[in-house]
Amino acid sequence: MNLGVGIGYRRDIADIITSRSAIKPDFIELAPENWMGMGGYWGKKLRAAAEVFPLTAHGLSLSIGAPDELDFDFLKRIKAFIKEHNIQIYSEHLSYCQCDNAHLYELLPIPFTEEAVKHIAKKIKQVQDYLEMPLTLENVSYYTAVGPEMKESEFISAIVEESKCQLLLDVNNVYVNAFNHNYNPHEFILDLPLHAVKYIHMAGHTQVSDDTIIDTHGENIIAPVFDLFDWTLEHINPCSVLLERDFNIPEADQLNYELNTLKEIANHKWTAHEIKYA
Amino acid sequence: MKSNTHKLQSDFVQTVKGGISDMKGVDRPDRVHHYQRLIKNIFKDVLESAYPITHKILGDEKYSELISDFLLCYSCKDPQYWRMPYEFKVYLEQTELVDHGKHPYLSELLNFEWLEIEIHSQQDVNVKLRQGEIILNPYAELLELKYPIFKHSSHEQLKKGGPYYLIIYRDLEKLTVQFSELNSMSFQLLYSLKGVPQDKDAYCDLIVANTDTNSKATIKHQLDSFIQSMLDKDILLDSSIA
Numbered sequence: 001m002n003l004g005v006g007i008g009y010r011r012d013i014a015d016i017i018t019s020r021s022a023i024k025p026d027f028i029e030l031a032p033e034n035w036m037g038m039g040g041y042w043g044k045k046l047r048a049a050a051e052v053f054p055l056t057a058h059g060l061s062l063s064i065g066a067p068d069e070l071d072f073d074f075l076k077r078i079k080a081f082i083k084e085h086n087i088q089i090y091s092e093h094l095s096y097c098q099c100d101n102a103h104l105y106e107l108l109p110i111p112f113t114e115e116a117v118k119h120i121a122k123k124i125k126q127v128q129d130y131l132e133m134p135l136t137l138e139n140v141s142y143y144t145a146v147g148p149e150m151k152e153s154e155f156i157s158a159i160v161e162e163s164k165c166q167l168l169l170d171v172n173n174v175y176v177n178a179f180n181h182n183y184n185p186h187e188f189i190l191d192l193p194l195h196a197v198k199y200i201h202m203a204g205h206t207q208v209s210d211d212t213i214i215d216t217h218g219e220n221i222i223a224p225v226f227d228l229f230d231w232t233l234e235h236i237n238p239c240s241v242l243l244e245r246d247f248n249i250p251e252a253d254q255l256n257y258e259l260n261t262l263k264e265i266a267n268h269k270w271t272a273h274e275i276k277y278a
Numbered sequence: 279m280k281s282n283t284h285k286l287q288s289d290f291v292q293t294v295k296g297g298i299s300d301m302k303g304v305d306r307p308d309r310v311h312h313y314q315r316l317i318k319n320i321f322k323d324v325l326e327s328a329y330p331i332t333h334k335i336l337g338d339e340k341y342s343e344l345i346s347d348f349l350l351c352y353s354c355k356d357p358q359y360w361r362m363p364y365e366f367k368v369y370l371e372q373t374e375l376v377d378h379g380k381h382p383y384l385s386e387l388l389n390f391e392w393l394e395i396e397i398h399s400q401q402d403v404n405v406k407l408r409q410g411e412i413i414l415n416p417y418a419e420l421l422e423l424k425y426p427i428f429k430h431s432s433h434e435q436l437k438k439g440g441p442y443y444l445i446i447y448r449d450l451e452k453l454t455v456q457f458s459e460l461n462s463m464s465f466q467l468l469y470s471l472k473g474v475p476q477d478k479d480a481y482c483d484l485i486v487a488n489t490d491t492n493s494k495a496t497i498k499h500q501l502d503s504f505i506q507s508m509l510d511k512d513i514l515l516d517s518s519i520a
Contacts, residue, residue: 033357033358033359033360034358034360036358037358037399037401038399038401039399039400039401039402039403040397040398040399040400040402040417040448040453041398041453041454042399043401043402044453060359061357061358061359063357066287067280067281067283067284067287067288071357074357096287098357099287099288099290099291100288100291100353101353101355102291102352102353102354102355103353103354103355103356103357103359103362104291104294104295104317104354105317105320105321105354105359105362106294106313106316106317106320108287108290108291108294108313109290110287111283111286111287111303113282113283113286115281115282115283116283119283143306143309143310143312143313144304144305144306144307144309144310145304145305145306146286146287146290146303146304146305147282147283147286147303148305180309208312212309212312214312214316
């Protein structure tokens, strides 16, 4: 499914997105946890946006990588939300934010272990069966590995292989992780099961020290990340692309520049694109 | 018994919460503080925004200490982080880190601040009323309070005992949350219109009939005026606006 180039629907920019006056994304993505069960002022804003744009959902709290079993009450509400708003793609993070029945609301690094692969693949299958749609999982940024038995790319590949889930390739996260953990981002991407990539995220980040970048979604996308995006598109099938901007949101001109640059690159790379994976 | 991976994850969570300082298996212990900072900021931002008056009264240092303790000791159950302040309210009502004797109004204040969030966000409901019926705004809570937590934000003023009567409700046009102080009679009248539609004329007749006074016409007039003013404020709804 290729919805074009979209933008994350955030409350700070809800009105300029819905009015389509200053920026014109092809679709919008929202975090269902921030909107489920929401009435009143924001419920009205969401309904207005849903009338204008196709929607995708990018979850925060499924915690697919947690040792805990799935929360089916939560999944039931996700399923209802997906149905109510005709959500086209449901993506989540290959991480965990809950452990031992406690939520931390932050994406934590899963140990890259065989045991985790088996456990997570089982949970992914349960989610896909329950929701009756594919689960698309994002490679997350992380600042330390925890008890790794394999490389990150091997871990992701094993999960995709075992669960048959789809991949959300966050190109900025690849750049951030490659910098933070000193690997080659191109080699990393080529090591992934690229046939499974159905969605791309792009964002900015913040370098906080000589050897550490934090994935803040609070800065403009830098040129090397655009370059990596450009290169990546040569290796994957056309799919939806999303601009994420959560903090320090700039004027519409900058958002337009980033949306248009992503569109130009996608149009250039994918117009003559040979479908690589059936 | 936990698997190895589960133990790594449990230990890492305790590490980022601040409960373990030298976890084995972390490749870059020098970067753990980034997780600690990110998580603390998430909790701090949402909890300072949810309870601005409580935060002001307890002060930055105490409030920060409470957030850290909440993070370390409490297990948040709600997957929707914007609802996490409700769990913080429950925690604050119970923790011994707050001197409840010094802040006897705290529970009422927390409830008031949480209701602002809850009523603003409350799922929309479909109210159907017949001609002549009235009902209390479904996005409203009536509070009988011991302390004037809606009037003041200083510790000394807050301790002035009541009772006080309050309604907190959603303005249906602006979709903002409003509150209004009531007298005990108004409180009782509105309470009796909660949840179940009443025929306005029959309701007024019943109230007047049960009033022990010779000036029933005056009471009826005052009651009509009161209901109209409540309709004007969206505190009561009738078939024209429901």
